[in-house]
Every structure is written in structure tokens, then in C-alpha cells.
Amino acid sequence: MRQLATNAVSCKGDPEERMANIKDIAAYCGVGVSTVSRVLNNHPDVSASTRAKVLDAASALHYVPNSSARDLAGNQADAIGLVVRGAENPFFTGVIRAIERSCAQAGLTMVLSQIRAGADEMAAAAGLALSKRLLGIIMLGGRYDYTREEALALGVPFVCCTFTNHFGDLDRAEFSSVSINDKAEAYCATKLLIEQGHERIAVLLDSVSDRSISERRYKGYCEALSDAGIPLDEGLVLETGDFTMEAAYRRCQQFLEERRDLTAIFAVADSMAIAAMKALSDAGLSVPQDCSIIAIDGIDMSLYTVPTLTTLAQPQATLGEEAVRILVEVLGGAAHAHVRLETTLRPGGTVGRAY
């Protein structure tokens, strides 16, 4: 069922040109070095048109933030960074393993940095890239709204793994991505519940406006309801504030103390679904007799829940392998690419007919 749709976009310049510095940009734009500096450091006192001109030039000239980074780039010809945002997510385990294995096969050293789910992965990646003299970065989990300034500050090519830049203004030619279509997959999961007669379907997610997977998957949930003529009940939108099992459990527990007129839950992650199953059980409700549940991810653990979790499994190994393959190609001079993968329905025992 998986499909691989590579959408390659062109990327200007050859590797030699990447070594432009701030003076080159100033000369190219016909502005002063201090103006370029203000733009690159994101100061507010620059006009929009000058800002755009400088950013265009920095992009066209493949600007790298500082001279020490440029000087040293050649010294460590084999290291890339993997920045993992939300390391407690068990879904990432299989992806990290695939990335590490693919790096080893490609002769690359992988430097790992794990940051908490709410942290600024672009700042972490920029610091890592500079201090560890990395050739490139794979971001595993992250915001969907990177800016051009952030990409420039990073200074090395990067691949978004498991996500894209849906909400950002970054040109598709300036980064790569390997991801599923969050909105379409969430639509699919919600539709599977609707087809079983469910109408009072709760959604369990981080936040409806996290500029990341929750927001995208929430859109798919809303659209599936809308297409089926089911009005959105905001009381069934269960925001947890983060992706931990603890928060998911507490939110469900709190909800079930207030009302129990739901018949199904769509959880944006398997681990959150497992926590929800525990909350339902502790409240004396049976899955799927009293409440069905479906999720997206396909972690190993959800094969061993009772009953087995029904989930749309992401291709964990392929996500990791494709991220490394693309980064290696980009480092070799190829254009950035965007690969979209599909999930596979892994049927379990948590979805039944609506009562």
C-alpha cells in the first residue's frame, strides 16, 4: 500500500559557492555589512524589501554563518547531526535505529541530540551544527513553521524527518523532508470510525494549534466529520499540552469524570491511545464495547495491548532510511527533495460498531 512520491525541486549553485560570507552578501545586494548583519540576526530595524533582498542573496550564495564554521567544514567530513525533539516518543525508536544504520552504511558519523518536546529544535540544531562542525542535520520531530532566518542560521542542509514545513515560509528548494500526509491520514483514521457508525468521536491531541502534527491531524479529523455531516463538538476535543502518556491519561481521566457520551477516540499517537485505554479501563469502560479507539504510528508496543491497538502504522524504517539517503544526495550536490510516504492500516481489536 505504500507509495513513494519524490518531488525533487531545483537548487541553485554548486558546492564551491556555499562558502559566501557576510561581505559577499553585502556586495551582492549593494548594502552595508551592518545591514546584512541586522537581517541575519533578525533585528527589527530593517525594511521588508531590504530584508527580502538580503535573505534572497544569502540563499542564492549559500551563506554559512561564520568563518570558523566555513574553515572547519572540511575537517570533519563525515559527521551529521540528528536532533530528536520529544525523545520520550517510542515511535522515534525505530526511526532513530534506521537513521543510525543508514549513516553507518554511508560512512557517516551520527551525532545525537535529544531535546524535550517543547524545546526549540532549530536553535539546538544551529548550535550543534556549529560546535560540532556538522555537514548536515536530520530533524526528527519538529515544528512545521520554520522561517528563512532559522534555516540560514542553521547554515547546513537539513532534512525534516516525519514532518514537513506546512506552516512556514521556507522555500521547498531550501530544505528536504520525509513525512506522511498528516491531514489525509487523520482523515482516514476518523473515517474508519465513522464507517463503524460512530458520531460522538473524541480527538486526543497535544494542541489544536501547535503548528505541528496535532494541528494538521486535527484538521483531518474536522474534515472527516464535516464530510460526514457530523457537527464538531468542541467538548470532545481533548488537548493534553504535550505528547506524554501521563498527560494523555490525565486528560482522558478528567474528561470521563465529566461526561461519558463518547463512543470512540481518535488519538494522534499510539502512546497516547495506550494511555487513553488505561484511563477508560480505570473508569470501568471496556474497549471496544463501550468506546472504540484508533491511532496513528504503529509502535511495537501497541501489538501487545489488550485488545491490540488498531492503528495506521507509519513506515518507521523507510522514514529513517529516506532521510539519510536524501541528505547524502544533497551533500553530494543534488537538489533538495520532498518524499511523502503512506501509512498501512494495522487492524487490531480496538475498533467496533457504535453502540
Added chain:
Amino acid sequence: MRQLATNAVSCKGDPEERMANIKDIAAYCGVGVSTVSRVLNNHPDVSASTRAKVLDAASALHYVPNSSARDLAGNQADAIGLVVRGAENPFFTGVIRAIERSCAQAGLTMVLSQIRAGADEMAAAAGLALSKRLLGIIMLGGRYDYTREEALALGVPFVCCTFTNHFGDLDRAEFSSVSINDKAEAYCATKLLIEQGHERIAVLLDSVSDRSISERRYKGYCEALSDAGIPLDEGLVLETGDFTMEAAYRRCQQFLEERRDLTAIFAVADSMAIAAMKALSDAGLSVPQDCSIIAIDGIDMSLYTVPTLTTLAQPQATLGEEAVRILVEVLGGAAHAHVRLETTLRPGGTVGRAY
């Protein structure tokens, strides 16, 4: 309840002396270079006494395997390696996070290498140390029987994290470790079941002779039975061949098709216990009414099983933090150290009275 018992041992020599080469060893021992080479490459045609003399000299002189490693040691003053054996083990997630965080705080780069559970971590570590010019290595999960030859081939200081070298001939002054007492903790887990009236207690483990945690924990299980006057029933020793949930599930499923006269299971890992709970459920048995279950680890996921898994929780963060702290101190010239941590009983709902 946790205790921290540091058992520091002295370590000869200052950092300058670490740069001895194969000629220094030959001169020190009064033998030829080719003899030293044969010993260090583990060839059989060397007498036991010469072998011992060469290994003693290599150890005393802090021999580092090859000149390029020595020459380059100063170039990359901030990188250590983390070799994870059995990366699919969810228990390691919390430990890896702590190690990564502690490395960042200490200004160290962490280079990650994940290998499968059955792979040779010492060979992987030696290759990594040399090719990535690492200062030291943390081994996460591994055999308990390293030899002096393996330690010498590694060429950099190493810390065993979550295990020790119980079965090996390595001198305690030549490596560090942070671990629990596997045998004592397994004894404790089994005794908890016995105190609830259980006598027909199965043990679920990799192998009784894996020279690693299963073998040590099996010893604790046997000793607890013996101390309680319960004869060992070899039919209740469930070996899985690896630590995957899939193997644990299949072994339990196969066992339950043959006999059901057990009343409790001690699993050497939480993830294996969760797979066993699934197998019991699929066989129509209830936990703990039909069968109690207890494990060692304390992963997040076992807080969300139904019922909650009763387990002896290892201090995941402390294990990782201590491993980095010790390695940093050893790199700074301190002696190797051995830290023993204790588990904490995390009571759940999977242990009941024997029927």
C-alpha cells in the same frame, strides 16, 4: 530506598604514559615485537606466561592500539561513544536520554552506535573508538565476560552501563561500571511472589547461560526458590532466545498450549512481561487472578498496562548520569569506579495471592 555505593579502585600511571606503543611493550617485556603483536591480536601460538606478561605490560603502560589513534587523540577532545546493544529495549530510552543530557552538560559530543542484541559490542566499540577518534566509550547493555584482550583492543577507557563484568577476567581497575545487582534484585522479585503463596513460578528470560543479565537474574530466581524449599521445575524455565516482545509472546503462547499449572511469572524485563500478559490474555487467562506477574525495569509503558505491571524499577536517569560522571572523571585522570544502584518496587496490580 536507593543507595549509592562507590567502590573506587586505584589506577596506575598518568595520562602521558598512555601513549605507549607495541615497541615499548616489547622492550618492557624483553620479547620481540612480533610476539607482542601475536598476543594483542589474540593468536594461539603464544605461551600462557608470555601472554600474561605482555598483557600486564600493555595494561601498566596504558597501551593504545595504533599510532594513528594516538596521534589523533588530541584532535577531537570532546567526543565519546555510546554503544547501545539491543536498541529495541524500551528500558534504554530513559538511560540514553540521561547520558545525552549529561554529555551536553559536560561539553562532550556523544556519538551513538546502536547494535542488535546479539552483536559483538566490544568489536563495534573498538571500531567506533578508532574511526571516530573517541576519548572513551559507554557501553549500554552488553556481555558480562569481557577479556583483557578486548579491553586493550578498545584502547580507550570504558564504562559498562546497566551491567558489570561478572563473568570476565578483566581487572576491576581496568574499567568502570554502573549497574544494579541483577542476582539480588531477581531474588527479591521471586521472593515477592513466594510471599504471596506462589510455588509454581515460571521465569521468562533470554537464556539461562547468556553470560549477561538473564544468567545473573536466573541465578537469583533459583536461589529464592531454593531458600524457600521449592524445587526447580525446568519446564517452567521459559527461554526466548532474545529480548524481543515477539519472542517472549511466542514462548509464552507455546508454553500455555502445553500446560497451565503455573500461578506466577517472573520476567527479567518489563517489555517481556507485557508480552507475557498479552499471551495470557489471548489464552483466556486473567492477570493476576489466574497468573501473577512481576518484572524488573520500570519503563513508562508498564504504568499503562491493564492491570498496571508490578515491577522493580531501575533508576534509569541515575544510571545514565553516573556513567557519564565516572567517564569524565576517568578521562580527567581519576581511577576507574564501580557504582552499584538499587531498584525501587513500583507496585501495580499484577501480583495477587496464589489460588
